[in-house]
Amino acid sequence: MGMKVLTDSAETVWKSLNGLLCVYKPADVSCNNVCKTIAYKITSELNHMNCRQPIDYVSIEGDPSKHLTVIRRPNLADHPLVVGERYHPDDVRCTWSSFLGFNTSGVLLLGLQNGTKTAFYIRMSKLMRAYRIKGKLGRATDNFYKDGKVVEKTTYKFIKRHHLDGLLASMQSAHQKKMFELCGVELQSQTAYDLAIQGPIRPADSKIPVIYGIKCVHFDSPDFIIEVHCINEYETYLKTLIHEIGIKLRSTANCTGIQCIRHSYFDLDKALLRKHWTLQSIVTNLEQCSNVINEHQNLIRQDSVTLQ
Amino acid sequence: MMADDLDELMVLVKICVKECMMYCSEWLVASGEWMTNNPSAVVSRWRAQLQVQCPRTDLMTYLSRNKLFSFIRRLSTVQNELTRETLQRSTQLTTNRLEDVGLSKDERKSVLEDCTEDISHVATYLKPTFNFAAYVNKSETLQQLVMLNVNLSLLEKNKEAVPYVLGLNFEKDVKNHVVWLSELGIDNIGWFLTKNPFIFRESLENLLVRINYMKSKNFSDSMITAIISRNPTWLMFSTQQIDERLGFFQIEFCLTGRQVRALAVQQPKLITYSKHRVKINIFAFKEEMGLNSDEVKSVLLKKPNLFMKNQIGLLKTFEYVHKDMGIPIERIVDMPEVLFCRLFRLKQRHLFLKSLGRAMYDAKKPNYVSLRTLVSGSDVNFCDNVAKSSIQTFNAFLKTL
Numbered sequence: 001m002g003m004k005v006l007t008d009s010a011e012t013v014w015k016s017l018n019g020l021l022c023v024y025k026p027a028d029v030s031c032n033n034v035c036k037t038i039a040y041k042i043t044s045e046l047n048h049m050n051c052r053q054p055i056d057y058v059s060i061e062g063d064p065s066k067h068l069t070v071i072r073r074p075n076l077a078d079h080p081l082v083v084g085e086r087y088h089p090d091d092v093r094c095t096w097s098s099f100l101g102f103n104t105s106g107v108l109l110l111g112l113q114n115g116t117k118t119a120f121y122i123r124m125s126k127l128m129r130a131y132r133i134k135g136k137l138g139r140a141t142d143n144f145y146k147d148g149k150v151v152e153k154t155t156y157k158f159i160k161r162h163h164l165d166g167l168l169a170s171m172q173s174a175h176q177k178k179m180f181e182l183c184g185v186e187l188q189s190q191t192a193y194d195l196a197i198q199g200p201i202r203p204a205d206s207k208i209p210v211i212y213g214i215k216c217v218h219f220d221s222p223d224f225i226i227e228v229h230c231i232n233e234y235e236t237y238l239k240t241l242i243h244e245i246g247i248k249l250r251s252t253a254n255c256t257g258i259q260c261i262r263h264s265y266f267d268l269d270k271a272l273l274r275k276h277w278t279l280q281s282i283v284t285n286l287e288q289c290s291n292v293i294n295e296h297q298n299l300i301r302q303d304s305v306t307l308q
Numbered sequence: 309m310m311a312d313d314l315d316e317l318m319v320l321v322k323i324c325v326k327e328c329m330m331y332c333s334e335w336l337v338a339s340g341e342w343m344t345n346n347p348s349a350v351v352s353r354w355r356a357q358l359q360v361q362c363p364r365t366d367l368m369t370y371l372s373r374n375k376l377f378s379f380i381r382r383l384s385t386v387q388n389e390l391t392r393e394t395l396q397r398s399t400q401l402t403t404n405r406l407e408d409v410g411l412s413k414d415e416r417k418s419v420l421e422d423c424t425e426d427i428s429h430v431a432t433y434l435k436p437t438f439n440f441a442a443y444v445n446k447s448e449t450l451q452q453l454v455m456l457n458v459n460l461s462l463l464e465k466n467k468e469a470v471p472y473v474l475g476l477n478f479e480k481d482v483k484n485h486v487v488w489l490s491e492l493g494i495d496n497i498g499w500f501l502t503k504n505p506f507i508f509r510e511s512l513e514n515l516l517v518r519i520n521y522m523k524s525k526n527f528s529d530s531m532i533t534a535i536i537s538r539n540p541t542w543l544m545f546s547t548q549q550i551d552e553r554l555g556f557f558q559i560e561f562c563l564t565g566r567q568v569r570a571l572a573v574q575q576p577k578l579i580t581y582s583k584h585r586v587k588i589n590i591f592a593f594k595e596e597m598g599l600n601s602d603e604v605k606s607v608l609l610k611k612p613n614l615f616m617k618n619q620i621g622l623l624k625t626f627e628y629v630h631k632d633m634g635i636p637i638e639r640i641v642d643m644p645e646v647l648f649c650r651l652f653r654l655k656q657r658h659l660f661l662k663s664l665g666r667a668m669y670d671a672k673k674p675n676y677v678s679l680r681t682l683v684s685g686s687d688v689n690f691c692d693n694v695a696k697s698s699i700q701t702f703n704a705f706l707k708t709l
Contacts, residue, residue, distance in 0.1 A: 024707060026652060057445055063426050077441040081454050084461035105709060259708070268707045274652075275687060 010049040013279065014087065017042065019115040020097070020122070020289040021282060024271035027105035027257065031096050035110065038277055039092035043085070045279040051086040054078035097122040098129065098263065101235025103145060106131075106260030107271045112286065118293065121300035126202050127264035128212065130229050133255060135242040137222035140252035144239035148254070156251045161219045167248050168214045168226065175211040176200075182208060202231060202302075209233040223256070264299060265292050439464050440473075449478040456486065457498025458505075469505050481508050488512055492519070493533035504540035521547040525554070526565065531573050539576035553579050560590065561605045575612035589615045589622065597626050603641045611644040625651050633658055635669055639679065649683040657682055660705050661695060 007013060025034050057075035062068040076082055097109040097119035107129075111119025137156035141148030177187075182203045185191045195201055203210050211230045218225035226245075228238065239255040246253025261268055270292075272285050293299055434442060440460040444450045453473070454460065463469050476482055485508050486497060494500055501507070507515075522532050536542055545553070557579065558568050572579050578586070593604045607614060614622065625647050629635050640646060646654075661667040661677060668675045669682075681694050691699045 027709065028652075065424065065426060076444040076451060076454055079444075079454060080461075081457065082444050082450075082460045083439065083441050271707065273703060273706050 008050050010046040010051045010086065013049065013283070014046060016283065017092075017286070018113045019111075019286040020118050020293065021110040021112050021115070021285055022263075022266045022270045022272065022289050023108050023110060023277065023285075024268070024273050025100050025105055025108040025260075026274055027103055027259075030102050031099055031108065034108065035094040035096070036089065038110065038112075038282070039089040039094050041277050042092055042279060042282065043087040043089050046087045047085045051080070054080075095119055098127075099234075100260060101258070104235055104238075104258040104260060106258075107263045107266055107268060108260070109263055109266060109289075112282075115286075118300060122264075125298075125300060125302040126206060126231055127299065128229055128231055129233070129260055129264075130227065130262035131233070131238060132217070132225055132227050132259045132261050133238055133242060134223065134225050134257035134259075135245065135253045136256050137224070137246060137249070137251055137253045139254050140243065140246065141254045144236070144243045144255055146254055146256045152252050154252045156222050156249075159221060159249050159251055161216070163249055164216050164219060164224060164245070167245060168216055171245075172211065172214050175214075179203065179210050179212075182210065206232055209237050227261075265296055440470070443474065447474070449473070449476050449482060452478045452482065453501065456501065457496075459498070459502045462502050463505055466505075472509075473505050476508060484512060485515075488515065489536075492536060493529075494537045496537065500537065500540045504544065507540070507543060510543065515543055518543055518545075518547055518550070521550065525569075527569060527572070531569065534573050535576040539580060541580055542576055545580055550579070553583070556583065557608075561608055562601070563605070567609060571609065571612055575616075578612045578615060581616050585619075586615050588619050589617065592619045592623055596623055597630075597637070599637060599641065603637070606641055607644045611648070614644060614647055617647075621651075622647060625649065625654065628654060633667070633669060635679065639669070643679045646679045646683050654683065656706060656709065657690060657694075659709065660697075660702055663705060664695060664697060666695060 021038070023034060023038070025031065054075050055078050056072040057077070059071050059073070060068050061071055080086060093111075093113050093116050095111050095116050097111060100106065100108050109119060109122060111117065136146070137159060138154055139150050140152040140154075142151050143149075179201060180187055180192055180195065182205060183192075183195060183201060184204075185195065200212055209230060209232045211228060211233075213227075213229040215227055216224060217227045226242075228241070235258065238258055242253050242255040266289070270285070270288055272281055434446075437443070440450060440463070444454065444460070450460065450473070460473075463473060486501075489497055489500065489507075519532060522535075527535070542550070554568055554572070557563060557571060558565075563571065590604065593599045593607065594601070599607070626640070628651060629640060629646055630637065635646075658667060661682075666675055666677065668677055669679065670676065671678075677694055682690075685693070687702060688699050691697050691702050695702065
């Protein structure tokens with residue numbers, strides 16, 4: 001299936017660790033923490049492989065007026081016990097292409113070593129992400145999440161599935177209208193029409209969240225799950241979305257979980273679980289991700305406003 | 309008197325370095341100069357630097373008025389010999405005096421004459437450095453420590469340890485201790501010294517007294533070896549301190565002498581662990597979790613490491629096990645290892661069992677899952693033996709959390 005690490009030399013593996021990595025970020029762990037863990041895992045495994053031997057220490061000894069001898073002996077200053085292990089977690093460059101909040105779990109794209117550039121291009125090309133957001137009716141909390149302080153309790157038995165579906169459909173259409181407004185064109189113009197026939201378009205601004213699709217995938221009162229396709233979103237925005245839905249349904253709701261299920265072409269199948277963050281799986285995953293990027297060059301270079 | 313002056317000056321330098329971290333490197337360079345040249349000139353230069361650069365004006369005035377003036381006067385009496393000796397001790401380098409090289413002050417030659425003497429070993433002192441690597445090829449002590457498998461790269465993270473280790477002399481300070489420790493039966497001397505390089509501060513007589521104390525408390529030889537090799541800092545504590553710690557555990561948990569000894573062998577680090585942290589965890593067990601004294605005692609004897617865990621993490625795990633999984637306190641006391649399990653792992657396994665309808669922790673009902681098997685073993689073993697499912701199903705489930 002993927003590439004298998006056949007070599008025993010740490011240096012070869014280290015040089016091949018470039019590219020994009022797709023991991024499954026657990027909830028209640030920060031992105032920074034994920035990067036650190038992966039850097040630690042990589043370096044600790046590399047240090048157990050065949051690393052570089054200490055270089056020789058060359059010294060010229062003897063009386064300079066008579067005879068000098070050149071002596072080579074092992075250089076203790078290059079010994080792993082003195083300068084530390086060969087690979088250090090700080091040596092690994094690792095960063096995310098799109099930030100996921102502390103409470104969010106799911107697909108997270110990380111750039112490793114030279115792949116940090118790829119991660120940056122992916123961030124700049126504003127790709128669509130899909131989220132599955134869990135909500136619970138009946139309670140409002142101060143931070144819109146389940147761990148916040150409850151500020152309001154309401155009844156929710158009267159809310160049926162079709163109420164939620166109707167509301168979500170109207171939200172989706174409102175966002176689609178906003179999408180054209182953000183392009184800066186007059187709605188009743190030929191330019192707007194030309195844009196509209198191309199299909200959904202991506203916003204120029206990277207700050208304003210835009211929702212392309214929102215639907216309910218599970219309703220079991222008081223719990224419900226909605227699936228959102230969006231761009232430029234952030235964690236608090238998704239939490240407030242649930243809060244707003246609660247209010248619009250004449251009740252209250254809080255968010256109980258956010259999961260990113262897709263980031264453009266990277267879905268849950270490609271994501272590495274926390275227990276699989278090992279050197280072998282990382283190398284395999286890097287290769288899979290580079291295949292995806294080779295197939296879809298528009299991931300890193302966008303030349304059209306339309307959403308792909 | 310002279311030695312006192314030097315010590316006091318070093319303290320002063322330390323204060324300066326601490327207060328003016330920005331100028332740290334300059335101070336260090338200056339200290340190198342001070343050793344070689346005229347001390348009073350360097351000190352007055354420091355004062356000038358202080359006045360120009362020191363952001364803390366109150367410190368500056370304090371130093372200049374109270375300390376530095378008197379120091380300049382007193383330092384002029386300090387002999388150069390003494391300063392050179394101190395430097396030799398601190399950098400472990402062989403410095404050459406004029407006499408050793410074969411030159412005396414009287415027979416100084418003209419610089420125009422050809423130089424026939426060997427002066428290749430006259431070198432400057434090593435400059436300030438960030439790690440041991442700069443010194444290791446020249447220092448006998450460091451080389452011996454590396455051969456003993458001491459991890460110097462870990463040692464240098466402790467700021468206090470670096471100057472201390474550099475000042476050691478292998479033959480005088482280190483050798484006897486290493487021989488003594490290996491005679492005691494400690495195999496991993498390298499690891500021991502990495503954890504506790506300050507063992508050389510204690511004299512062998514003191515260490516022997518501490519071992520004899522343990523023997524007097526009926527610790528057998530094998531027990532003593534086990535304790536010392538697993539807790540390198542144990543020997544740093546005086547007999548009074550160790551006695552007080554052992555007494556604390558005996559009184560707090562109503563232990564018998566045999567139980568105290570078993571506890572010390574099972575987890576020697578707990579005895580010398582921060583008493584404050586242990587007390588906080590006792591509070592967590594008794595008041596926050598609601599265990600009674602006997603239960604706390606049985607937890608201590610089964611899993612003493614729990615008393616060294618972070619209280620907040622411990623409480624979170626306990627709450628999940630007790631409230632969400634619905635396991636009564638008596639069962640948790642029976643199997644306290646469940647509190648060691650990382651919370652996310654416990655959650656994953658419990659939720660998976662729940663989704664399969666197998667989350668049954670009551671021993672009297674069918675499909676019972678023991679807490680011990682729940683938290684132990686790899687995921688593959690867990691899926692095969694406990695969940696009776698496949699690892700693929702489990703992995704797919706994990707991607708829904």
